Amino acid sequence: MTDLTGFIAGLPKAELHVHHVGSASPRIVAELAARHEGSSPVPADPAQLAKYFEFRDFAHFIEVYLSVVDLIRDDEDVRLLTYEIGRELGRQNVRYAELTVTPYSSVRRGIPAKAFCEAIEDARAGAARDFGVELRWCFDIPGEAGLAAAEETLRIALDDRPDGLISFGLGGPEIGVPRPQFKPYFDAARAAGLRSVPHAGETTGPETVWDALRELGAERIGHGIAAAGDERLMAHLAEYGIPLEVCPTSNLRTRAVADLDQHPIATLVAAGVPVSVNSDDPPMFGTTLEQEYAVAARLLDLDAAGVADLARAAVRHSFHTDGGKAALLAEIDAYTTAQG
Numbered sequence: 001m002t003d004l005t006g007f008i009a010g011l012p013k014a015e016l017h018v019h020h021v022g023s024a025s026p027r028i029v030a031e032l033a034a035r036h037e038g039s040s041p042v043p044a045d046p047a048q049l050a051k052y053f054e055f056r057d058f059a060h061f062i063e064v065y066l067s068v069v070d071l072i073r074d075d076e077d078v079r080l081l082t083y084e085i086g087r088e089l090g091r092q093n094v095r096y097a098e099l100t101v102t103p104y105s106s107v108r109r110g111i112p113a114k115a116f117c118e119a120i121e122d123a124r125a126g127a128a129r130d131f132g133v134e135l136r137w138c139f140d141i142p143g144e145a146g147l148a149a150a151e152e153t154l155r156i157a158l159d160d161r162p163d164g165l166i167s168f169g170l171g172g173p174e175i176g177v178p179r180p181q182f183k184p185y186f187d188a189a190r191a192a193g194l195r196s197v198p199h200a201g202e203t204t205g206p207e208t209v210w211d212a213l214r215e216l217g218a219e220r221i222g223h224g225i226a227a228a229g230d231e232r233l234m235a236h237l238a239e240y241g242i243p244l245e246v247c248p249t250s251n252l253r254t255r256a257v258a259d260l261d262q263h264p265i266a267t268l269v270a271a272g273v274p275v276s277v278n279s280d281d282p283p284m285f286g287t288t289l290e291q292e293y294a295v296a297a298r299l300l301d302l303d304a305a306g307v308a309d310l311a312r313a314a315v316r317h318s319f320h321t322d323g324g325k326a327a328l329l330a331e332i333d334a335y336t337t338a339q340g
């Protein structure tokens with residue numbers, strides 16, 4: 001296992017499902033919480049913070065998530081947060097990451113959209129230069145904020161479009177937030193060349209994944225684990241090559257699954273569904289991408305070669321350029337060969 005842990009650490013990787021504010025390290029959260037002490041329920045002390053990040057259920061997780069979003073007050077906070085995410089990804093030998101960013105939440109809290117986009121772009125340049133990580137953005141609609149959020153997210157994506165923006169998403173709760181209502185916004189985003197990557201089937205059943213496919217033109221699905229309960233859906237995802245972005249520890253910590261041994265990743269893989277493994281909100285779930293690869297290796301009974309294939313799958317499912325994908329795949333090949 002130690003050998004596999006070392007192999008995973010050195011393996012060049014791509015991360016396809018990781019949220020912006022959900023990636024704030026305890027150090028950054030503490031820094032922001034201390035700065036805004038008295039006006040935030042988020043504790044600055046690491047031990048208390050770990051306790052604060054114990055979630056009763058998915059709704060509680062979203063409540064806590066939004067309290068951390070509240071700590072981001074100006075574009076300097078955004079710049080610092082994003083650059084530090086690049087550092088952590090680089091530390092794990094992640095070469096390419098599609099970061100789910102929710103501009104609506106920050107704009108609503110008073111950060112101008114243009115300043116927000118400039119801050120993430122500055123951090124993108126810094127992360128490439130200083131940590132060797134290529135960052136791309138998925139702008140997601142926070143589902144709980146409804147159509148006003150959809151409208152504004154689309155507007156920012158089209159009018160203030162940062163260079164790194166490649167996709168359009170939908171996050172937050174699924175219960176009480178039907179996917180089809182967002183169809184016009186996804187249609188417009190897709191017409192503007194953005195790829196469709198909604199969350200679906202994380203906390204509700206397979207019908208939500210069908211909705212994401214039929215109504216939102218999903219090209220990849222955030223989570224999508226509910227597909228394991230629908231043979232026809234798994235066959236469809238396999239036939240059309242629509243990948244799921246699976247985040248095992250997230251599902252455990254938000255109590256979407258009762259324990260990791262009941263996680264459906266093996267069922268999905270056995271049915272031929274393309275999957276990648278991702279970290280979602282790593283510090284909030286007490287995990288890292290490296291740990292998610294180790295979890296997946298255990299659940300799928302993979303050796304080093306199998307783990308390298310998981311890393312290749314993430315690259316192939318990504319929206320990187322063909323050249324970028326080829327270079328990263330070559331790097332993975334070189335690494336596995338050198339490791340013997």
Ligand SMILES: O=c1[nH]cnc2c1ncn2[C@@H]1O[C@H](CO)[C@@H](O)[C@H]1O
Pocket residue numbers: 019022062065100101102105140141142143144171172173199202250280281
């Ligand atoms: O696992 C997740 N599922 C859905 N949304 C999430 C998750 N992690 C973070 N967010 C974030 O929750 C916010 C509120 O809608 C959004 O910003 C979304 O990106």
